[in-house]
Amino acid sequence: MTRLKGKVALITGGASGIGLSTANLMAQEGAKVVIADFNAEGAREAAENIKNQGGEAVSVFLDAGDEVSIKEAVEFTVQQYGKLTTLFSNVGSTNLKKDLDIVNVDLDEWDRLMNINLKSVLLGSRFAIPHMINAGGGSIINTASMAGFAGDAVRVAYGASKAGVVNLTKYIATQYGKHNIRSNAVAPGLILTPAAKNNMPSEVLDIFEKYNALPYHGEPDDIGHTVVFLASDESKFITGQTIQVEGGHYIANPTAPDFEQFMKMAQQ
């Protein structure tokens, strides 16, 4: 379990869900991890857990909507462990009450989501890249979403911000590749984080599962393992890409079920 030996990783939103899973898996693979989160107590507990299992971790408060706070989290990482090789920009926010359709989306909420979901990715990279150059290179991984690849009835700001993450990932890869810095994203479909499990009615979860090609839901470790791969040197020739981890939810032509029905009727 040494695929990330020698790496120092800053993980934003690491107190819960996808970030927490990734922090645990990265530590198991030998990385030193800094867990940065709004939920300072949750981040502290997550770091304690890793240490109790023999890993290396510390926590730091982060407000991903605040430029100074992002800079401080990056500087804290370098002070703690002497370098920064790996950045997982994972914080993201959504709001089903205010992030509606084009006509009705609340514009303050649009700005808030762009700030937290997209600008935080820009700023994380802006502050981390000089340290990665000092370290001889690095790997940046950003959390996008399948909502960045398709239209939907609501969440126009969330979808647009995550589409922005997909392309920002390519810009980072283009501009800093020659410094041996890779930049990739992961785009989760629905992932059963504790929050998703607690907040989504079972009927809604059933709808999602029905449209997956695979007969089950995604779990935080499905994303965490992908991020570990992107953080490791196993992926050293992969950059600018977004890996879709979504159970085949978006792979089929949407007319496929109707067409199947039509073919059955035509054969009768």
Ligand SMILES: NC(=O)c1ccc[n+]([C@@H]2O[C@H](COP(=O)([O-])OP(=O)(O)OC[C@H]3O[C@@H](n4cnc5c(N)ncnc54)[C@H](O)[C@@H]3O)[C@@H](O)[C@H]2O)c1
């Ligand atoms: N769970 C899913 O189904 C799903 C699907 C697609 C994309 N995503 C994306 O995955 C990422 C992680 O989501 P998750 O499902 O693990 O969520 P989660 O709610 O389980 O965890 C998010 C963590 O981020 C922290 N956080 C939130 N806002 C913050 C802020 N402004 N500053 C610092 N920390 C903050 C929270 O305290 C929490 O610990 C997000 O970018 C989300 O958009 C999730």
